[in-house]
Amino acid sequence: MRVLQRSEHLLEVKDLKTYFHMEGGRTAKAVDGVSFHIDRGETLALVGESGSGKSITSLSVMRLIPQPPGDIVDGSIKLDGKELLTLSDREMRKVRGNDIGMIFQEPMTSLNPVFTIGNQIAETLIKHKKMTKKQAYAKAVELLRVVGFARAEEIIHEYPHQLSGGMRQRAMIAIAMSCDPKLLIADEPTTALDVTIQAQILDLMVEMKEKFDSSILLITHDLGVVAEVADRVMVMYGGQIVEEAKAEELFTNPKHPYTTGLMGSIPNIDGEVERLESIPGTVPPAHRFPEGCRFAPRCKHVMEQCTQSNPELSEVNRKHKVRCYLYEPAGGEGGHQNGTDERKTVRST
Amino acid sequence: MEQTKEKLLEVRNLKKYFPVKGGILQRTIGHVKAVDDVSIDIYKGETLGIVGESGSGKSTLGRTILRLLDPTDGNVIFEGNDISSIRQGKMRQYRQDMQMVFQDPFASLNPRMSVGEIIEEPMLVQRTMGRKERKEKVVDLLRKVGLPPEAREKYPHEFSGGQRQRIGIARALSMNPKFVIGDEPVSALDVSVQSQVLNLMEDLQDEFDLTYLFIAHDLSVVKHISDRVGVMYLGRMAEIGPKERIYNNPLHPYTKALLSSVPVPDVKRRREKIKLKGELPSPSNPPTGCTFHTRCPEAHARCKTERPELVHQGDGQYVACHLYTGGA
Numbered sequence: 218m219r220v221l222q223r224s225e226h227l228l229e230v231k232d233l234k235t236y237f238h239m240e241g242g243r244t245a246k247a248v249d250g251v252s253f254h255i256d257r258g259e260t261l262a263l264v265g266e267s268g269s270g271k272s273i274t275s276l277s278v279m280r281l282i283p284q285p286p287g288d289i290v291d292g293s294i295k296l297d298g299k300e301l302l303t304l305s306d307r308e309m310r311k312v313r314g315n316d317i318g319m320i321f322q323e324p325m326t327s328l329n330p331v332f333t334i335g336n337q338i339a340e341t342l343i344k345h346k347k348m349t350k351k352q353a354y355a356k357a358v359e360l361l362r363v364v365g366f367a368r369a370e371e372i373i374h375e376y377p378h379q380l381s382g383g384m385r386q387r388a389m390i391a392i393a394m395s396c397d398p399k400l401l402i403a404d405e406p407t408t409a410l411d412v413t414i415q416a417q418i419l420d421l422m423v424e425m426k427e428k429f430d431s432s433i434l435l436i437t438h439d440l441g442v443v444a445e446v447a448d449r450v451m452v453m454y455g456g457q458i459v460e461e462a463k464a465e466e467l468f469t470n471p472k473h474p475y476t477t478g479l480m481g482s483i484p485n486i487d488g489e490v491e492r493l494e495s496i497p498g499t500v501p502p503a504h505r506f507p508e509g510c511r512f513a514p515r516c517k518h519v520m521e522q523c524t525q526s527n528p529e530l531s532e533v534n535r536k537h538k539v540r541c542y543l544y545e546p547a548g549g550e551g552g553h554q555n556g557t558d559e560r561k562t563v564r565s566t
Numbered sequence: 567m568e569q570t571k572e573k574l575l576e577v578r579n580l581k582k583y584f585p586v587k588g589g590i591l592q593r594t595i596g597h598v599k600a601v602d603d604v605s606i607d608i609y610k611g612e613t614l615g616i617v618g619e620s621g622s623g624k625s626t627l628g629r630t631i632l633r634l635l636d637p638t639d640g641n642v643i644f645e646g647n648d649i650s651s652i653r654q655g656k657m658r659q660y661r662q663d664m665q666m667v668f669q670d671p672f673a674s675l676n677p678r679m680s681v682g683e684i685i686e687e688p689m690l691v692q693r694t695m696g697r698k699e700r701k702e703k704v705v706d707l708l709r710k711v712g713l714p715p716e717a718r719e720k721y722p723h724e725f726s727g728g729q730r731q732r733i734g735i736a737r738a739l740s741m742n743p744k745f746v747i748g749d750e751p752v753s754a755l756d757v758s759v760q761s762q763v764l765n766l767m768e769d770l771q772d773e774f775d776l777t778y779l780f781i782a783h784d785l786s787v788v789k790h791i792s793d794r795v796g797v798m799y800l801g802r803m804a805e806i807g808p809k810e811r812i813y814n815n816p817l818h819p820y821t822k823a824l825l826s827s828v829p830v831p832d833v834k835r836r837r838e839k840i841k842l843k844g845e846l847p848s849p850s851n852p853p854t855g856c857t858f859h860t861r862c863p864e865a866h867a868r869c870k871t872e873r874p875e876l877v878h879q880g881d882g883q884y885v886a887c888h889l890y891t892g893g894a
């Protein structure tokens with residue numbers, strides 16, 4: 218029962234399923250029942266190993282899934298209360314230009330090599346903000362200054378190949394922010410960069426977010442980056458969210474065996490451990506998920522019921538959700554109704 | 567960590583310059599000084615980590631030490647023998663003692679060879695073992711790196727990234743090397759798999775008494791696995807020393823900035839970052855004096871003209887920076 222009003226969440230994704238139909242009749246369930254929301258001004262991080270479905274989740278929100286072989290088979294994606302999945306291609310293009318900006322991992326794939334940087338920023342402004350050419354170029358120079366180009370007047374005349382990796386990534390951010398998007402989706406925005414440049418880019422993203430009062434969906438596999446900028450974190454495994462909590466809660470009190478395994482796997486620059494933890498095996502491919510809990514073949518806490526059915530993502534407390542039978546209500550199956558603290562908590566050292 | 571302090575390898579004033587071609591005639595118009603006057607000692611049984619930004623010359627240093635690239639100048643002395651100038655033919659004798667594990671487990675294994683053939687190949691080249699002995703050794707190595715004997719019959723594409731890296735390690739170990747260079751050996755792997763391979767490398771080091779040169783851009787990984795760490799900037803060693811010194815008491819402004827930039831997976835410890843201006847300058851046209859002066863927060867007049875040399879600061883820590891040699 219929802220009263221008609223400005224919806225409280227900026228983005229609300231419900232039970233999203235994005236499948237790929239592969240040769241030989243197999244189906245890759247890249248995103249398989251994902252629900253989450255992002256609030257205004259919030260930075261939500263999506264973490265997980267390669268192949269867990271992070272990029273497909275974000276491309277689904279942008280409706281950029283190649284079809285065929287891909288298909289959003291179920292779910293709902295609401296931006297500011299407006300359902301995106303039923304929009305026409307034309308309306309969706311408008312949303313991409315005006316409301317959502319995207320930064321990709323490899324800027325060269327998204328910057329057009331035959332146009333100057335200025336041209337690429339101005340083009341979006343002319344198209345979506347109905348500016349004149351002159352206004353658009355003036356705004357382009359301003360934006361490039363904001364992202365830290367001292368020689369902005371010169372940079373607008375340069376082509377992507379004339380810039381270094383870090384400069385290209387900054388130019389990408391300028392383009393993504395050019396229409397004051399409400400939501401910025403950044404898919405591994407700093408993975409290809411050196412740490413000193415990464416630090417500059419992360420600062421810049423946070424600064425831009427505050428300046429334009431937008432929200433960020435940050436996709437990364439680097440837990441250090443998450444701790445640095447995220448308000449809230451979702452951990453993804455096998456096409457599903459397995460844990461979700463405020464950043465502080467997740468890092469101080471991780472619960473899912475996959476999350477704790479991941480955290481134990483990374484050497485900490487501040488600490489010293491004799492031996493790193495490791496998770497045996499590898500991430501299963503999206504067309505061959507195991508029966509039951511998708512993490513079961515790699516989990517050291519695996520129990521009988523884990524191989525029979527897949528646990529629900531359920532609340533362990535108001536701020537923390539986990540998909541694992543170790544944290545399901547005692548005796549219950551798949552219950553995720555309310556947030557009493559009557560939970561069977563098993564220590565996972 | 568119990569170093570016998572016996573040197574396995576000495577690198578002396580090593581240089582590797584690549585020609586830059588230009589113009590219609592493709593003449594050499596300059597040089598990329600990828601490795602520019604690097605001297606390091608590597609002790610028996612230790613792991614020396616090498617860090618630095620992309621393009622700082624880490625891979626070139628490793629390849630030049632192994633003579634996969636011929637040095638422009640300088641010497642590499644392995645167990646007392648200068649291998650930097652001997653003929654490639656004579657190099658074969660040292661090749662088996664020195665092996666390399668590469669970053670990309672997908673590109674570094676021949677896709678048309680079975681895993682058994684891949685691991686056996688270096689033994690075939692050396693022609694010191696019989697057929698039966700070689701086959702046994704292959705199975706033994708597979709077991710050591712945590713793969714089943716059946717893996718022999720399979721091909722690289724049938725394995726995951728982490729498993730392929732294990733195969734690459736098994737191959738590198740097939741000649742009982744003394745010295746192994748890992749050039750970003752875990753960088754392409756997912757974190758959960760990365761720790762599997764790091765643990766494996768540590769186990770094998772103990773078992774076979776190996777000495778490692780471990781190249782990586784991930785400072786946390788390097789800290790975990792190394793005994794000593796060297797920090798490269800634009801082809802030169804900016805600072806080198808025991809890891810406790812480098813990580814707890816960095817002296818070079820570049821090392822400080824680099825360490826402060828590493829994001830730490832701990833929400834309670836968001837730390838103050840030292841911001842660097844600009845980006846890595848082009849190595850074909852490096853800045854004069856201290857090559858870091860264009861980005862250094864502490865640069866002073868002397869830095870623009872005079873090149874700092876590595877100077878011992880105690881406890882095995884060496885720094886190339888004028889701040890530590892009598893000030894400005």
Ligand SMILES: Nc1ncnc2c1ncn2[C@@H]1O[C@H](COP(=O)(O)OP(=O)(O)OP(=O)(O)O)[C@@H](O)[C@H]1O
Nearest residue numbers: 237245247266267268269270271272273274502503
């Ligand atoms: N075009 C496609 N056809 C079939 N399967 C696909 C296709 N694109 C993606 N997938 C599968 O969907 C799953 C999720 O992929 P996705 O790119 O979202 O992973 P990711 O979490 O972003 O990984 P990475 O960290 O490597 O970027 C993977 O198993 C992948 O193989």
Ligand SMILES: Nc1ncnc2c1ncn2[C@@H]1O[C@H](COP(=O)(O)OP(=O)(O)OP(=O)(O)O)[C@@H](O)[C@H]1O
Nearest residue numbers: 584598600619620621622623624625626627783849
């Ligand atoms: N074969 C080559 N010919 C010309 N230049 C080269 C060659 N190999 C490397 N270089 C140049 O030498 C410099 C050092 O490169 P190198 O690959 O050693 O760096 P690196 O520190 O390993 O970087 P990364 O972290 O990106 O692997 C770079 O400027 C590179 O472009």
Ligand code: SF4
Nearest residue numbers: 510513516523541542
């Ligand atoms: S449900 Fe079972 S197998 Fe899955 S993570 Fe929890 S304990 Fe492990």
Ligand code: SF4
Nearest residue numbers: 856859862869887888
């Ligand atoms: S020599 Fe000068 S420019 Fe170089 S690192 Fe030291 S203070 Fe900075």
Ligand SMILES: [Mg+2]
Nearest residue numbers: 271272273404
């Ligand atoms: Mg991805």
Ligand SMILES: [Mg+2]
Nearest residue numbers: 624625626749
């Ligand atoms: Mg390299």
